[in-house]
Amino acid sequence: MYSWFILFPLLSVIILNLPFRGMMNKIAIWYALALSIAQVYLVLFPVNIVMPFLQLNLNADIISRAVLLCIAIVLFVTILSAKYLIKKEDKLFNFVNLLFICLAGMNGVTLVTDIFSLYVFIEITAVASYTLISFYKDKDAFEAAFKYIMLSAMASAMMLAGIALIMLISGDTGFFAIREALKVSPHSSLIVFAIAIFICALFIKGGLMPFHGWLPDAYSAAPAPVSVLLAGVVTKTLGIYGLIRIMVSVIGFDGPLKQALLFIGALSIVVGALAALGQSDFKRMLAYSSISQVGYIIIGLGTGTALGIFGAVFHLFNHAIFKSSLFLNSAAVESRLGTRDMDKMNGLASKMPVTGITSVISCLSAAGLPPLAGFWSKLIIIVALWVSGYRVYAVVAIMASVITLAYFLSLQRRVFFGRIKEDSMNIKEAGIGLTLPAVILTAIIIGVGIAFPFLRDAIKF
């Protein structure tokens, strides 16, 4: 049944581009919404639809299903905001088609059991996102897309070189074959090199700290719905989920590798948070905050214990939700004020109450305040670090959490609280297309946060 997750978006693109363009233009957006809801349903309540003729090697465990759920939710809100923000019907139609391709690519990344197919689907999503970033043909967007293409091409080359060298011992590209071969073969320096460059490539795709050059540019220059999608799921699926999958199902946790992950994670957390403090552009601050939050996922993974991995995946889910909500808020503010510079805003909460409240809740979830969802995942990661003996990193994580709170409070103070400026006296709340998705995401944050103690037993990890 998992093959439908890839085939259905592909078939949708083909169906939408059949001759009846006039009619399809109108229904495309509703079709996309229905598809994302269907994906949520299928993830939560799996139905066994047998594929009679095509046997694809796909598999899903609980990690993949959590990521599939994130993808569907973020896609849903992206489509809602795109419907509101992209006025021209033709453009909207192309946008929806690209979203379908992105969806097929990301679903593929989460479901594959083969290292080369993983690369193929990563590249599909990346190509679709280059086009999405430069969708409006702004100068900055083109620049960001070019940077992304260059770094991404470097990452592709590294990834494929890693795959080729690993094939020297495994002779196959399936996860299982590689895992068996890695057990048998002596740890030669060549194989260590191969694994190192493969993981570095995933770091580039995920925008972790030493390799983050493209990420703030891409997030801030992309059109608003695209930054929601990029920050929420695209980079997380390509880089971070890819890393989790490779670590869990292929390489396994090794001493030096764990140290490297913990170090890179801690570096990303601290430097990302400090860089976020210094930003005055709304979206750039969120982008640096994204780097910092991804660091938490990586140190959770770096513990190598079941609890740590659970925390990492849970934080990935939470991050997708609250970061999408914050990017939607930034889109709402930008659509009303026409600027992203935080020094030009003040006291917007009185004029835009829904945006204000949803952004406060999302920020608090990101900073890890109880009882919101972000609190639980950060708590689990820190407990996992403490239990497995990496106490220094646990302390770093707690301290960085304070910095997170600091920059989000600074954001709130500059944008939403305080006295309203004269020239923004007569602005109104953003349209329903931007507030409704934010409200949905906030409801998920609160709901998961409150229900988590009860859900803990239901989720068999």
Added chain:
Amino acid sequence: MSAESLQLFCTFGIFIFMLAAIGVYCMLATYNLIRALIGVELLLKAVTLLIVAVGYITKHNALTQAMVITFIVIEVVVMTVAIGVVLGIRSHTNSLDARDIRNLKG
């Protein structure tokens, strides 16, 4: 690994590494956007050759050929989109110089 195939692999490995180094150097040193893309092409060519060489040594030619075909298709699509982006940059700045587009800073 037998001595003969080891020697073959080392020879190819060294030359592939040199080719990749030329590509990366070109990407980093040039300011011209199209030249940077040519550097990317050289880098990807090096990787293609590496995959084929590995297939020859492990006698998995069929699998590696299938991989290379998929990879070439991907490479062409990436290049097409990249050239579209370069033309877009040129339509804004009227030049292909990377120094003209340094608005954003990492």
Added chain:
Amino acid sequence: MNLNIFILIAMIALALWTVMTRSLLRAAIMLAFTSAIISILMFRLNSPIAAVFELSVCTGLVSVLFISTIGLTHPSVKEETFEHMVDRLRKFKFLPFIIIGMGMALGLVAVKINLQLPLAEIETDARTVMWNLRPLDIIGQVIILLSGVFGVIILFKESDKK
């Protein structure tokens, strides 16, 4: 064996020429030649189908792409060529020496690789592997081609420029 080394040296020489030449157009043409040489190597490494793909797609299609792009952008490039010339010579002067030195160093070190190679493959036809064992990659190719199509539609269409 020896022939392989000569072809490899020719490949490196052409790649250096690609990178160091002054004219952008010549760089694109040299890239095509490098790619052609690589496809000969692929043929010698017992991968004929991949070699044909490399020859037709990379040597043909990608070069056409590059050359037509250079043709489209040429007027503005010409003015800058002279300024760049001095710049480029300074930057790329040492590249051949670096590359040759690196190759010799790697050859001297001659990394001791001791790997246990896997068993040879049972299925030896690339077409069978492609269609029967890896249908996912074929679907991937279809999706990425579609994404390329939409990329071209959005990026190359000039009509809706502001």
